[in-house]
Amino acid sequence: MATTKVPEVRDTTRIERIGAHSHIRGLGLDDALEPRQVSQGMVGQLASRRAAGLILEMIKDGHIAGRAVLIAGQPGTGKTAIAMGIAQSLGQDTPFTALAGSEIFSLEMSKTEALTQAFRKAIGVRIKEETEIIEGEVVEMQIDRPATGTGAKVGKLTLKTTEMETIYDLGTKMIESLSKERVQAGDVITIDKATGKISKLGRSFTKARDYDAMGAQTQFVQCPEGELQKRKEVVHTVSLHEIDVINSRTQGFLALFSGDTGEIKSEVREQINAKVSEWREEGKAEIIPGVLFIDEVHMLDMECFSFLNRALENDLSPVLIMATNRGITRIRGTNYESPHGIPIDLLDRLLIIATSPYTEKETKQILKIRCEEEDVELSDEAHTVLTRIGMETSLRYAIQLISTAGLVCRKRKGTEVQVEDIKRVYSLFLDEARSSQYMKDYQDSFLFNEAQAAQMDMS
Numbered sequence: 001m002a003t004t005k006v007p008e009v010r011d012t013t014r015i016e017r018i019g020a021h022s023h024i025r026g027l028g029l030d031d032a033l034e035p036r037q038v039s040q041g042m043v044g045q046l047a048s049r050r051a052a053g054l055i056l057e058m059i060k061d062g063h064i065a066g067r068a069v070l071i072a073g074q075p076g077t078g079k080t081a082i083a084m085g086i087a088q089s090l091g092q093d094t095p096f097t098a099l100a101g102s103e104i105f106s107l108e109m110s111k112t113e114a115l116t117q118a119f120r121k122a123i124g125v126r127i128k129e130e131t132e133i134i135e136g137e138v139v140e141m142q143i144d145r146p147a148t149g150t151g152a153k154v155g156k157l158t159l160k161t162t163e164m165e166t167i168y169d170l171g172t173k174m175i176e177s178l179s180k181e182r183v184q185a186g187d188v189i190t191i192d193k194a195t196g197k198i199s200k201l202g203r204s205f206t207k208a209r210d211y212d213a214m215g216a217q218t219q220f221v222q223c224p225e226g227e228l229q230k231r232k233e234v235v236h237t238v239s240l241h242e243i244d245v246i247n248s249r250t251q252g253f254l255a256l257f258s259g260d261t262g263e264i265k266s267e268v269r270e271q272i273n274a275k276v277s278e279w280r281e282e283g284k285a286e287i288i289p290g291v292l293f294i295d296e297v298h299m300l301d302m303e304c305f306s307f308l309n310r311a312l313e314n315d316l317s318p319v320l321i322m323a324t325n326r327g328i329t330r331i332r333g334t335n336y337e338s339p340h341g342i343p344i345d346l347l348d349r350l351l352i353i354a355t356s357p358y359t360e361k362e363t364k365q366i367l368k369i370r371c372e373e374e375d376v377e378l379s380d381e382a383h384t385v386l387t388r389i390g391m392e393t394s395l396r397y398a399i400q401l402i403s404t405a406g407l408v409c410r411k412r413k414g415t416e417v418q419v420e421d422i423k424r425v426y427s428l429f430l431d432e433a434r435s436s437q438y439m440k441d442y443q444d445s446f447l448f449n450e451a452q453a454a455q456m457d458m459s
């Protein structure tokens, strides 16, 4: 007997991967921009979140360009989390681009080119376009199949509005898209004249009597009024960088998919800037300054900082958000020391938001949210122990232990992580302090050969 293969059915409910900040869904502010203690995945850090909320309003307002914000604080105090919170709260149309300071140093393009591309990715251009459409209720559709069974199909489509009725000739392509959309008499449809794209808006109310035969999902709409042919405004939002890539002849739009855009000539950019400002004057386009987030900004060097200084003066500049965990340190590429490793003249332009370490209660709450995010059940004692670990080592280390402890628990076929599971992963994986201690304790054996060699040289 032949066995029939049943296609494998996969569980599609949890396809999304869990990232370090995937629990952050916003800044957790109320309507008055006051932070709630725990909301949208965010816990505590109230003062910084309140400040970030003001920045967010400024960005949403869209009229302010070229502002820069620095989020400064110790590692693991939620600097990146706050930036992600801002990103989550921006509308879909507002571009948000993130990069780490060290990404600038690539071999494929100069540092300033990489920064320019990042800046232009963070500027949106909302383009308004008018297209002509035909909108009406289908009265009748008649398709003639050639008698031979092959060859081009032709047909006629009758559409009406409340005021008029017209018969259109149909070509093969039209017939195909009509049958693909399963258009029937009584449907209200639109046809884009330029592309031939057909969209079904719903069933006409006049057909509502057939409701029983349709099922509950059917949407009913009014039969359109007025002319069959209409002008309709459509809006697209693209980034300046996308316009650059599409128009740079050596790259073409395919480069958008590969991401391998190389350097773009400055003439191309100048032309595009001119064109965009022309569109703005004609009311065809609108500029939407978005957000460029540069994490670990102390990795940038002097050249990059002076570029930033200049780029922020441009009226086509996004809001720049930077984050750093450095105190007073050397500016990369110089021998000067400066707060956060950022030159004073740039620092002077920045709004600075400080983050501070979490209390035990806040740490406990963040760990709880992360457990929910990673689908790991924790017993109360285990939660307390993990919080203690978070306070004594680092929040990041404690977060790392969640999934590993979850795995250990599953291996012993448990359903809830217990203190013993936490203990086990705590002994398996070193935190930073224990790892340094280990190095110190055993440095003699690590360096044994070199130390020996040095001694022999001395003698």
Ligand SMILES: Nc1ncnc2c1ncn2[C@@H]1O[C@H](COP(=O)(O)OP(=O)(O)O)[C@@H](O)[C@H]1O
Pocket: 020, 021, 022, 024, 041, 042, 043, 044, 045, 073, 074, 075, 076, 077, 078, 079, 080, 081, 082, 325, 366, 395, 396, 399
């Ligand atoms: N206030 C907070 N609420 C919720 N989760 C947070 C908060 N602060 C930090 N986290 C989480 O803790 C981890 C470390 O924070 P992160 O933002 O990477 O720190 P930083 O960038 O300051 O070094 C991340 O997984 C982050 O999402």
Ligand SMILES: [Mg+2]
Pocket: 079, 080, 081, 295, 323
């Ligand atoms: Mg960070």
